[in-house]
Amino acid sequence: MKAKAIKLGWSLVYFVAGMLLLLGMWDMVSRITKGEIPSPIATWGTFKEVMTNPFQNDPDYKGIGTKLLSSLARVGIGFGLGSLIAIPLGFVLGSSRIAMNIINPIVQILRPVSPLAWFPLGLAIFQDSPKASIFMIFICSLWPTLINTSFGASSIPQDHKNVGKAFGFSVWKYITKIMLPYTLPHIFTGLRLSIGVAWMVIVAGEMLSGGIGLGYFVWEEGFNGGSVGKILVAILIIGAVGLLLDRLFTSLQKRFTYAV
Amino acid sequence: MNSATTKTVTQNIADSILEPVLTPSTAIAVNNVTVSFKTLKGTYTAVKEISLTVQKGEIISLIGHSGCGKSTLMGTISGMVKPTTGEVIANGKKVEGPGPDRGIVFQNYSLLPWLTVYRNIYEAVDSALKNLSKCEKKELVEQTLKTVHLWDHKDKLPGHLSGGMKQRVAIARAFAINPTILLLDEPFGALDALTKSNMHVELLKLWNLDNREKTIVMVTHDIEEAIFLSDRVVVMNNGPEATIKEIVPVPLERPRNKKDIVHDPVYMETHDKLLNLLIDKFSIDDIKE
Numbered sequence: 001m002k003a004k005a006i007k008l009g010w011s012l013v014y015f016v017a018g019m020l021l022l023l024g025m026w027d028m029v030s031r032i033t034k035g036e037i038p039s040p041i042a043t044w045g046t047f048k049e050v051m052t053n054p055f056q057n058d059p060d061y062k063g064i065g066t067k068l069l070s071s072l073a074r075v076g077i078g079f080g081l082g083s084l085i086a087i088p089l090g091f092v093l094g095s096s097r098i099a100m101n102i103i104n105p106i107v108q109i110l111r112p113v114s115p116l117a118w119f120p121l122g123l124a125i126f127q128d129s130p131k132a133s134i135f136m137i138f139i140c141s142l143w144p145t146l147i148n149t150s151f152g153a154s155s156i157p158q159d160h161k162n163v164g165k166a167f168g169f170s171v172w173k174y175i176t177k178i179m180l181p182y183t184l185p186h187i188f189t190g191l192r193l194s195i196g197v198a199w200m201v202i203v204a205g206e207m208l209s210g211g212i213g214l215g216y217f218v219w220e221e222g223f224n225g226g227s228v229g230k231i232l233v234a235i236l237i238i239g240a241v242g243l244l245l246d247r248l249f250t251s252l253q254k255r256f257t258y259a260v
Numbered sequence: 261m262n263s264a265t266t267k268t269v270t271q272n273i274a275d276s277i278l279e280p281v282l283t284p285s286t287a288i289a290v291n292n293v294t295v296s297f298k299t300l301k302g303t304y305t306a307v308k309e310i311s312l313t314v315q316k317g318e319i320i321s322l323i324g325h326s327g328c329g330k331s332t333l334m335g336t337i338s339g340m341v342k343p344t345t346g347e348v349i350a351n352g353k354k355v356e357g358p359g360p361d362r363g364i365v366f367q368n369y370s371l372l373p374w375l376t377v378y379r380n381i382y383e384a385v386d387s388a389l390k391n392l393s394k395c396e397k398k399e400l401v402e403q404t405l406k407t408v409h410l411w412d413h414k415d416k417l418p419g420h421l422s423g424g425m426k427q428r429v430a431i432a433r434a435f436a437i438n439p440t441i442l443l444l445d446e447p448f449g450a451l452d453a454l455t456k457s458n459m460h461v462e463l464l465k466l467w468n469l470d471n472r473e474k475t476i477v478m479v480t481h482d483i484e485e486a487i488f489l490s491d492r493v494v495v496m497n498n499g500p501e502a503t504i505k506e507i508v509p510v511p512l513e514r515p516r517n518k519k520d521i522v523h524d525p526v527y528m529e530t531h532d533k534l535l536n537l538l539i540d541k542f543s544i545d546d547i548k549e
């Protein structure tokens with residue numbers, strides 16, 4: 001218990017040191033550019049300004065919190081739909097060599113495509129830019145989950161399969177009691193990578209789509225509004241939220257990893 | 261020769277042919293079984309034209325060097341391995357795949373690591389004994405766990421158990437579905453000598469509890485284990501194309517006592533015989549000039 005507290009204390013010290021280093025470099029850049037890039041203190045002022053009434057939701061002005069939530073909602077829907085397809089499909093690919101041989105080339109061709117390339121296609125299909133962003137998130141969050149799930153499902157040890165065979169497990173029992181639990185850590189790895197990609201892509205997507213969202217905030221209020229401070233604030237918020245999402249999935253992954 | 265005698269003679273011949281299959285006391289009949297696998301280098305025949313009959317309530321061991329096909333032969337009885345030619349009859353029915361009449365204990369426990377001891381057994385019971393009600397299944401699992409003294413550990417995951425306990429769970433799982441035939445594939449190979457001895461006694465206890473009605477086939481490479489447990493020891497030749505070298509009966513009275521049995525002349529004789537069958541040379545040849 002004590003050792004754990006000391007370890008936690010040290011990691012806090014390292015974290016603070018890292019942050020100070022970042023702020024130091026940031027301040028130096030600010031001085032070199034003669035304030036073109038606002039200093040940390042100036043940015044803190046902008047941050048406080050941006051954070052006043054963050055959940056304001058008027059038709060003519062949306063607070064930063066509202067924008068963040070709308071970005072998160074789009075990521076959530078696209079990512080959720082993508083995972084809902086990627087996980088079962090991963091099971092199929094992992095269990096059937098034939099399915100793998102047929103689907104794998106398709107995955108290999110589509111996977112390296114930049115997610116942004118899917119945006120105009122989504123726009124053409126849905127005639128609606130928020131839906132097009134969701135479509136883009138959906139596509140890009142398919143691949144890591146699909147690949148990791150199918151890898152997990154294809155590497156189920158013969159010992160576990162034998163149990164199902166020897167005791168006559170039904171297909172449903174095999175999926176829920178052997179395949180899913182064995183594959184779960186792999187699935188969470190895939191989901192974690194997917195949510196990371198999705199979060200990166202949403203900002204770019206919202207710059208294209210406009211409307212509300214963090215990406216639009218960066219572009220419209222930051223760049224077009226001539227406030228580099230707002231750009232910096234948005235970058236920090238995007239980074240912090242991305243970190244939190246990653247931590248969330250890491251802890252889920254740990255939670256479902258079993259001792260052998 | 262009148263027609264009546266002819267009929268009896270024909271009947272007798274028919275009986276003698278059908279006997280190994282039809283006699284109620286026959287639990288397992290392996291008939292002329294060959295198992296070949298296709299590999300990259302061609303066809304590999306693991307066991308060739310093996311025939312073996314096991315009586316109901318009998319304990320037999322399959323013994324031989326590593327890779328002699330004893331596990332493969334066992335697999336044809338359990339239904340996990342399909343014979344290339346020949347057939348296996350278990351409880352009067354041709355083996356087409358695994359079934360609840362044959363309980364299997366695997367070499368490396370094969371417990372599902374994400375399920376508790378209780379769930380590991382429950383899921384097997386739930387699948388194998390479909391006509392029981394949920395209540396009856398739960399009762400059966402509880403009773404089985406108590407019999408093998410694992411009730412206190414029912415909520416543990418296999419990862420938190422010792423090797424001996426894991427194997428007890430695996431054996432309990434096989435016993436829980438109440439099979440008439442129990443198939444054990446090198447069940448105690450990974451255990452230390454002391455734990456192994458205890459497990460032998462526990463296995464026989466379970467067998468006794470059931471009035472010695474279960475037929476047990478066990479794969480092993482341990483001579484002492486084979487003698488202590490079995491009625492007959494089947495010694496196999498080295499593969500590929502392994503066959504049965506000899507079947508050695510173990511005429512020792514039951515119940516057998518682990519400590520006393522080793523001094524029994526019959527034990528020593530059987531032990532020597534098995535050792536001779538398994539090991540060709542006892543000494544290293546002198547180096548000749």
